[in-house]
Amino acid sequence: MNVFDYVRPASVAEAVAAASEGDAAFLAGGTNLLDLMKAGASHPARLVDITRLPGLDDIEFAADGTIRIGALVKNSDLARDAAFLAAAPAVAEALLAGASPQLRNAATIGGNLMQRTRCAYFYDPHSACNRREAGAGCDARGGDTRNHAVLGWTDACIATHPSDLCVPLVALDAVVEIAGPGGTREVALEVFHALPGETSAAETALLPGELITAVRLPAEAATFAPNARYLKLRERTSYAFALVSAAAALRIEDGRILEARLALGGVAAKPWRARDAERLLAGAAPTPEAFRRAADAALDGAHPSGDNAEKIELAARVAARALALAAAGTPERMPALPGSVFAPAGVNANGGSVHG
Amino acid sequence: MTLSLSLTVNGDRHEVHLEDARPTLLDVLRERLGLVGTKKGCDRGQCGACTVLVDGRRINSCLTLAMSVDGAEITTIEGVARNGAMHPVQAAFIDNDAFQCGYCTPGQIMSAIGLIAEGEAGGDPERIREGMSGNLCRCAAYPGITEAVRDATERLSQNQRKSA
The missing domain is CATH 3.30.390.50 (CO dehydrogenase flavoprotein, C-terminal domain)
Structure with a gap:
């Protein structure tokens, strides 16, 4: 891991300012970032520790049915929140289908959106990767591709986004709330992540210094519960x-x-x-x-x-x-194996064979 | 520039000074505080050997910068016995033959304590296996581990009933 400058801002404005200059990265749960830094695949010059920022770890249920999930809410806390589970059970199931209990206790909702691809060639600094270094080439082509894309890929990059959480969120029209040097703005999750271009540069809609502050689900989300x-x-x-x-x-x-x-x-x-x-x-x-x-x-x-x-x-x-x-039908209790093809079907099971 | 942090580990408060922010909580526990019960297995969040409780919640200490848990209360395997008596999860691991080489065991036990505190698995072996899936055991003592967690869950709920 490279030596880096460590700062712990006290407000969102300070955090944005600290991340706006140079090669900085926000640190929240750290479960992906530290792993990438240990691999040598990521080497930010400055880590901006946002774990103490106030007001970003609430799950708010507005009177109009909107659910606002603070960026620092932990995966496990969101999945265990009874009101959230009742309103968005597929999101809770996706959360519990991802990673391990220890990782879910550390990982945050904002960080989940920002996690990088798990492409083994991206992770390995000795492999050519256009995501790490534009124009370097792509060693995943012709390599082991079972974790790679079949939709929206280009010759420059065939990586996939590894999130479970984002899959139901995008289905339910989630919106990403962002704070940045120019103020606050919102981006639909559906257009938050970029498909690779010819050179595979930007991975998300975030501009330098911008920070995810919350993810919002519209009221209609709960009508699907x-x-x-x-x-x-x-x-x-x-x-x-x-x-x-x-x-x-x-x-x-x-x-x-x-x-x-x-x-x-x-x-x-x-x-x-x-x-x-x-x-x-x-x-x-x-x-x-x-x-x-x-x-x-x-x-x-x-x-x-x-x-x-x-x-x-x-x-x-x-x-x-x-x-x-x-x-x-959504099961009354979260299955013992969330998201698993081995879990029994729902309350009125009628089919669902994976073998069509 | 020297960085300072304070950690309360197993009830004892420690002031730690770091040259830079790179050391993980795992490194500080092992290298600075001499608490080597917490193991460095993969050092990448995949094996669970480094599991500790931070403010009562189980996490991978290898993927946590020590600086980011400044001020937190940490519980490691060295801190779970009380007055010379093993923690019920420790006793259940021995009684149920839940290990062979023992390297993963501190992480398994800390993870099991976290799982039981979360209160969602109960005595269901499938929920226990899923809840322990972040801890690998290369000796494959998994049947014993599952039985030990089930047994410990029962012992702890009996203790609670007794003290109620």
């Missing part, structure tokens, strides 16, 4: 990043889907909102055939970035199964 799930396929039952994942949320009335939300994880450099699939489901009956058609629409345009063509079919099956699980 009775039928909302997160499903994550990984190489072991828990404590692994997603090969592919899906968040599905439905509003069902009289046997018809009024509105559907679907997003995929592990397939692109951003949480992938599948709006075409959502349009196909609006007004449809919640049947396995409708879910499979929607899942295929979600993967429209997908193509392998290496030896990972299987991820396209896997993602379609996981999306279809997540929709079926959502239609079956």
